[in-house]
Amino acid sequence: MAHFEKANSLEEWLDQRLAIKTLRRVLAEEYWIPKNINFLWAMGMVLAVTFGILLVSGIFLLMYYQPNVKLAFDSVNYTIMKEVEFGWLWRHMHAVAASVVFLIIYIHMFTGIYYGSYKKGRELIWISGMLLFVTFSAEAFSGYMLPWGQMSYWAGMVITNLFSLGSLELNGLVEWIRGDYVPGQAFLDRFFMLHVLLLPLVIMALIGLHFGTLRIPHVNNQDGEEIDFDAEAKKYLEGKKKESKVIRFANDFMSKDMFVVSIFLIFYFYLVFWHFDFAMDPINFDPADGLKTPPHIYPEWYFLWSYEILRPFPKDPGLVAFGFAQVIFFALPFLDKSPNVAPASRRGTFKYWFWLLLVDMIVLTVMGKLPPQGIYSTIGLVAAVVFIGLWVALPFITKNEKAV
Amino acid sequence: MADNSRRDFMGKVFGGWAALGGLGALYAAKKTWDPLPSVKAAGFTRVDLSAAEPNVLNVEKWRGKPIFILKKTPEMVAKQSKEETARDVIVGKDHFLVCIGLCTHLGCIPAYRPDKHDFKCACHGGEFDASGINTLPPPPSPMVIPPFKLEGTTIVLGEEGPEYKKMKEAGVIA
Structure with a gap:
């Protein structure tokens, strides 16, 4: 058994047994x-x-x-x-x-x-x-x-x-x-x-x-x-x-x-x-009915951007694009080829990449909420293609970045 | 060294049995999530077709899914292609569309437009004709025809009758 001295305070008593100070x-x-x-x-x-x-x-x-x-x-x-x-x-x-x-x-x-x-x-x-x-x-x-x-x-x-x-x-x-x-x-x-x-x-x-x-x-x-x-x-x-x-x-x-x-x-x-x-979506205040689809089904705002990447494409390519959007952020540390650790504002082309990505995701979010018709479908499609393009371009943009 | 090899052996035996137990647990976990027998057994629906009105969509429920039953008007039948006619369920002289009323894109329920004789899906804008064939993407395939069997003017959903098997052989049902 380890050796214990008499403790003079509760803190000391706990410290002897749990090393709370460390x-x-x-x-x-x-x-x-x-x-x-x-x-x-x-x-x-x-x-x-x-x-x-x-x-x-x-x-x-x-x-x-x-x-x-x-x-x-x-x-x-x-x-x-x-x-x-x-x-x-x-x-x-x-x-x-x-x-x-x-x-x-x-x-x-x-x-x-x-x-x-x-x-x-x-x-x-x-x-x-x-x-x-x-x-x-x-x-x-x-x-x-x-x-x-x-x-x-x-x-x-x-x-x-x-x-x-x-x-x-x-x-x-x-x-x-x-x-x-x-x-x-x-x-x-x-x-x-x-x-x-x-x-x-x-x-x-x-x-x-x-x-x-x-x-x-x-x-x-x-x-x-x-x-x-x-x-x-x-x-x-x-x-x-x-x-x-x-x-x-x-x-x-x-x-x-x-x-x-x-x-x-x-x-x-x-x-x-x-x-x-x-x-609180008003549609969710109707009880579930398996025989009646609501006219527009959309997710909560925070999923809209990835939903909009699924939506404008035919079924299979849409799923592939959606899957891409779900996992591609994981690869960021490996797609960014530049050794620079610096704010985007000092990183040349990456600055534009950053702001484009942010704006593109906001556009996707807005389009995801709107019904998939006419000009909205087109804007959604363009924004989805831009999203994929940005990630494909990232290694090339960062490869030749000047050291900061 | 001798001690170590014995310890290694015990470790391997322990690991092997633990892996086996783990596999068993995974199998049990998988089976636990399967649909229950009561869910599977509740799956037969009978519908009398003789009361159907032409160009009025009837929605029945089969295994929790909506089933579209649409009696076509003679004009609709006259105008449609061979491909469309091949999907018709024929009772006497009447042609019926019978299909699972779910969009083959992501499973929403398309709405019937009696004036246009077609279906429009509100979720992503897909369209189907009165035979359930996809005419506007994103849906990649026609609406699915459920297994059915005809007994006089009654259709039994969930059982494969000769008419269903014929459609299957003809390649109408993928």
Whole structure:
């Protein structure tokens, strides 16, 4: 048995048994953050807080929700919304957070792309982040099934049909995923399980991995400068805080993080109390009806860009383009051939590539919401082709980039 | 060294059995997600065709899917191509369209336009003629004809009758 001295405080008692001082030092006090960063570096914390909100509001919804095709719709729209005190609050918080979390994820992603925060040792940060994006997408989709309204049902029908992989006609696979010929009880039950247990577990594990991948390369900075964190940390600990290029994560940087989180929460609760309707599609307030397709089926805003890449092409090429759009972001660290870690504004042609990609994805998002007719179809097709073209062009653009 | 080889052997045996157990668990997990026998067995629908009105779409339900049944007017039958006629279910002198009413693009339900004698899918703009053949993309293939059997003027969905088998042999049903 290891030797223990009598502890003089609770902290010391815990430290002897759990090494909490070491833990605190490694995870907070001596986890170093560069000084030359801006508010965009707080998006990770904003996301962590939003995930927390989703988890807590989800727990309250779970206490009254009924995963049954006959009861689900009313358990949400009657029991939770009208009977349960403050049920509306949990639902609106959950729905708005689920929508806003994607806005922040996109900002977080494009910040990473803009500053080149996926290169030179930071590849795994990017990849684990993309895994989180995909898992969050699955989480959002499975959650969207649960109220069992018209949009739930038909989104479920359309998305599971994608797994027949076009002309391969893997209808057996689709029926296996649904547990039925069409979305029904088995389908609702398994997506309920995925939404409240399996996917949240995977998300939590991936968040751990995402933090882990950050630990050794540290966060990037506004100039893409390579910082010797050991040397800068030494300066800081010697008291030369002004000279050092880094600060402690906690509580120093975290206080700035929490300031940005506070601004975000004002915006978030403004939406929850006064504009929750943007996250509540009116069509989903009709109960699911397998014999009546709504006139327009469209996903929530955050999936529109990839939906619009599927839509303008014939079936098989559309699926290939859609598949391409889903996985291509993973390859970013390897398609960007330039060794430069620098903001896009200093990287020549890449600057235009970045802004084109951003604008193109916004165009795709807008077109995805509009009915597929006339000029909208054409703009959608062009934007989809531009999206694919941009990714194909990326290695060539970055290959001959001048060193910064 | 002798100790190590024994340990390696035990490790391999353990790993082998664990892999076997894992495979078994995967198999069980796969089967657990299969459609239940009760879901599969609920799959026969009988419809009496004698009451159908011409050029009025009837939507029936079979295995949770909508089934389009459309009695064609004599003018529609007279105008249609051989390819279209080959897909007709014929009862007495009447020609019927019988198909699963799901767009072959992504499974939305197209709407019937009686004035144009065609189907329009609202999701992605696909069109089908009155025989369920795709005329405007994105749908890549005609609407599917479900297995059926004729018993007088009654059609039984879910069972393969001689007329269905004939269509299959003729290559009408892919």
